[in-house]
Amino acid sequence: MSFVKSDLIKELAKNYPNFLKKDLIKLFDITIYEMQEALKRSERVELRDIFTIEPRVQKARISRNPKTNEKISTPEKKAILFKMSKEWARKVNEKK
Secondary structure: OOOOHHHHHHHHHHHOOOOOHHHHHHHHHHHHHHHHHHHHOOOOEEEOOOEEEEEEEEOOEEEEOOOOOOEEEEOOEEEEEEEEOHHHHHHHHOOO
């Protein structure tokens, strides 16, 4: 099951009827923006009891093309490590 932003906003509006929809949209946008900026600054993002996102640097290396067996220089790059909390993993994996 995947969610789009509008579905998440509708769900938040249903759960919190005293908030205006435009305020929920603004809050959501600010939260996502701040998470992106923290990752750009190589900081760890942690939402307690939900998940952590951490940028990792993959070192430059010599790799090979499996078709031609040619050696290729792969530059250093950032990758994101996502780790779900044990509680959420249990909820996701439990049978209905």
